[in-house]
Amino acid sequence: MSLLLSSVVVVASLFSGAAAINNGLAITPPMGWNNWNAFGCDVSENLLLTTSTQISSLGLREVGYDYVVLDDCWQDPKGRDKHGKLQPDLAKFPNGLKPISDQLHSQNFKFGMYSSAGEMTCARFEGSLDHEVDDANSFADFGVDMLKYDSCYHMGRVGTPSVSFNRFKTMSDALKATGKNILLNLCNWGEDLVHTWGMSISNSWRITGDIYDSFSRPDDLCACNTLEPGAVNCVAPGTHCSVLFILNKVAPFADRSIPGGWSDLDMLEVGQGGMTDEEYKAHFALWAALKSPLFLGNDLRDMPASALTIINNPAIIALSQDPHGRSVTRVRRDTEGIAKDEWGMGETHVWAGHLQNGDEAVILLNAGGEDIEMSVRLAEIFIPYGPGGSAPHVKYDWAIHDLWAHRMPQETAEALLAAKEVEDRVDILKKANWYNATELPYAKGLAKEDARLFGEKIGIAEAGGVLKADVKSHAARVFRLRRVKKEGDNFNAKSIARKGEERDEL
Numbered sequence: 001m002s003l004l005l006s007s008v009v010v011v012a013s014l015f016s017g018a019a020a021i022n023n024g025l026a027i028t029p030p031m032g033w034n035n036w037n038a039f040g041c042d043v044s045e046n047l048l049l050t051t052s053t054q055i056s057s058l059g060l061r062e063v064g065y066d067y068v069v070l071d072d073c074w075q076d077p078k079g080r081d082k083h084g085k086l087q088p089d090l091a092k093f094p095n096g097l098k099p100i101s102d103q104l105h106s107q108n109f110k111f112g113m114y115s116s117a118g119e120m121t122c123a124r125f126e127g128s129l130d131h132e133v134d135d136a137n138s139f140a141d142f143g144v145d146m147l148k149y150d151s152c153y154h155m156g157r158v159g160t161p162s163v164s165f166n167r168f169k170t171m172s173d174a175l176k177a178t179g180k181n182i183l184l185n186l187c188n189w190g191e192d193l194v195h196t197w198g199m200s201i202s203n204s205w206r207i208t209g210d211i212y213d214s215f216s217r218p219d220d221l222c223a224c225n226t227l228e229p230g231a232v233n234c235v236a237p238g239t240h241c242s243v244l245f246i247l248n249k250v251a252p253f254a255d256r257s258i259p260g261g262w263s264d265l266d267m268l269e270v271g272q273g274g275m276t277d278e279e280y281k282a283h284f285a286l287w288a289a290l291k292s293p294l295f296l297g298n299d300l301r302d303m304p305a306s307a308l309t310i311i312n313n314p315a316i317i318a319l320s321q322d323p324h325g326r327s328v329t330r331v332r333r334d335t336e337g338i339a340k341d342e343w344g345m346g347e348t349h350v351w352a353g354h355l356q357n358g359d360e361a362v363i364l365l366n367a368g369g370e371d372i373e374m375s376v377r378l379a380e381i382f383i384p385y386g387p388g389g390s391a392p393h394v395k396y397d398w399a400i401h402d403l404w405a406h407r408m409p410q411e412t413a414e415a416l417l418a419a420k421e422v423e424d425r426v427d428i429l430k431k432a433n434w435y436n437a438t439e440l441p442y443a444k445g446l447a448k449e450d451a452r453l454f455g456e457k458i459g460i461a462e463a464g465g466v467l468k469a470d471v472k473s474h475a476a477r478v479f480r481l482r483r484v485k486k487e488g489d490n491f492n493a494k495s496i497a498r499k500g501e502e503r504d505e506l
């Protein structure tokens with residue numbers, strides 16, 4: 001009997017879609033907030049706790065943002081203590097770190113912290129290289145649930161995948177040895193082909209230098225800026241990487257993300273002020289559909305209502321948290337005949353990907369300088385299931401759902417932000433019938449066809465036909481295509497799963 005049971009367990013875990021690290025974490029992309037983009041080194045207990053309270057009362061935890069992450073610069077500038085242990089800067093964290101993690105846990109958040117696989121962190125505090133066991137134990141003692149692990153000052157231990165792999169694996173093993181299940185987010189900016197090995201030892205891995213608050217502006221500080229699409233192994237540390245640059249960097253290996261291990265496109269810039277509303281919508285939707293971890297990067301205590309209505313859109317977040325756990329991939333990129341923008345950039349993309357219930361996510365991105373009508377044939381959208389129009393999907397009509405259609409009204413978001421009392425905020429969210437993923441997880445909401453996750457039906461793309469939409473300059477249209485069932489329908493999602501995704505259908 002027990003033998004039978006254990007073989008059932010083994011079979012179940014083989015087919016559960018678990019990632020190679022297999023720590024059971026980040027089965028869908030992690031979501032939360034990280035201080036770095038808005039605050040850099042200006043960190044403190046007060047910042048973390050006032051932010052977590054704000055995430056909670058604005059209903060953002062309820063749509064999925066449940067990690068609060070303290071980035072670089074938390075350490076004592078004097079270095080390690082006499083036992084070789086990392087110490088927090090008591091001017092910033094007068095009570096130490098454990099009370100912060102306790103407080104976050106009591107609010108149902110998870111606590112993330114930061115170190116570097118180098119002799120120093122990027123801001124030149126103590127790094128964890130050759131101190132992995134000590135530091136992993138400190139993180140466990142602080143009550144940490146996630147470690148962002150950077151790559152500055154690596155002492156030359158870089159240059160081949162195995163050298164980088166081993167350097168990061170030491171921390172992965174040390175975290176495991178603490179007996180606490182700690183999510184590991186690698187941050188080596190795409191070096192040494194991390195997208196080919198990151199999933200073996202971590203739950204996510206950064207693929208570029210740091211994002212900055214610009215949609216398409218190239219900048220010398222973003223190393224590999226002249227990257228030709230398809231060139232993946234570019235030495236990458238740097239900053240000032242635009243949204244468009246990051247999209248082009250991830251495109252050739254967008255399919256590498258799997259449940260438990262995700263390509264990290266870097267923290268979000270929504271709400272920071274450097275992009276237009278349409279640019280932020282495009283940035284957010286693509287990060288969601290590409291299955292990047294979704295870490296808000298703005299000051300949530302001082303945020304325009306328009307930013308709140310982007311980051312709290314459950315129909316978009318449902319793309320990120322879809323149980324199928326596969327990224328959209330780029331099925332088309334055009335540069336010919338596309339008007340250039342103010343930075344001399346001009347291109348359009350079509351991204352598409354399978355969702356658990358058989359729907360297809362489709363994003364039309366216009367990164368050119370003029371508003372245009374974009375069109376794409378169903379045969380192209382469904383290319384991953386068979387080229388040349390051979391995918392069975394092409395023979396069906398598809399209802400087109402616009403996933404931005406039910407964005408929270410501006411007035412509701414303004415009222416929410418203006419409300420001083422938590423109860424008033426709770427009331428406003430209730431009246432708006434806003435999605436609550438702690439009550440109804442996305443997988444369940446999707447299975448129950450909760451209307452709040454499906455946007456608005458705006459038309460039909462007919463069998464064998466074309467999907468067309470007006471797309472403003474520097475904007476994206478984000479659709480969920482829903483197959484219109486036919487009489488005597490024998491469409492079999494199982495038999496037509498994309499190559500390499502079959503096991504998710506089992």
Ligand code: GAL
Nearest residue numbers: 036071072122123150187210
């Ligand atoms: C960079 C990293 C950033 C931030 C910073 C802290 O290397 O990419 O996201 O963590 O270090 O110094």
